[in-house]
Amino acid sequence: MKAEKKEVNAIVLDVLLKGHAEDPRPTFKREPIVQAIGVEQFKLLELIPKRVEIQIHDNVYIGDGEREKVERVKRRIRYDDLTQTAKLELPFVVERIVKEREPDFVQFFNKSISVTPKLHMLHLLPGIGKKLMWEILEEREKKPFESFAEISQRIKSIPHPEKMIISRILEELQDPDVKYHVFTSK
Structure with missing residues (x-):
């Protein structure tokens, strides 16, 4: 370990x-x-x-x-x-961190891989199903993404990729039974 x-x-x-x-x-x-x-x-x-x-x-x-x-x-x-105050501040602070570390999270869209034969890391983001996952994979093959703005420009059905990341981080923090920790440590 x-x-x-x-x-x-x-x-x-x-x-x-x-x-x-x-x-x-x-x-x-x-x-x-x-x-x-x-x-x-x-x-x-x-x-x-x-x-x-x-x-x-x-x-x-x-x-x-x-x-x-x-x-x-x-x-x-x-x-x-x-x-209660910390819980109320948490979404704002997570959003700030995600925006400050944008290149790291853009890399997630560029480098994410399959977790199991039926589950891709992209599926763990809220709102991403098979069709959207394949669209992301095809786009990143053509050219890696460089920013959240570029992701939303090239993939029209993702207007705010940073919000998907923020939602996933909050879910991992709030739910003790989350199986896969993509952004947080257990």
Whole structure:
């Protein structure tokens, strides 16, 4: 089994200055908690911030070495562990990450392969059936896609390819029973 890759950067979803409300300890003994999502593998994390100003949507460094805003990564969490605020922010932050990493996700359309004899990775995106999958495969054979705009221009039935990616990422994060994790790590 290979060692799990660590997230290096995360985006803040919520800041709990007095920790979790359900924490039985008195308020003065609770440590502040930041809920965040990793930028590379979309891992949901709880971080312990340093005593600095930290806000929702901040991009924070959580890799090895000196960290400006984060003392340590406390633990990995599930979607159900997120606060209501974090759940509301999640789609906006995932959309931001997908747009910032557009070349990576365009490559998904260029390089995706069959998972099983009857299931292609493209099928895992909402709205892609056999006919659309074959259209994507034929188009990428002619010339690899270079942007989301080019995908939507060459494949008329996909006006917003980034929305398909965002929907799939959210599904993988929200549903603990998802069989295939294309964009997130289990």
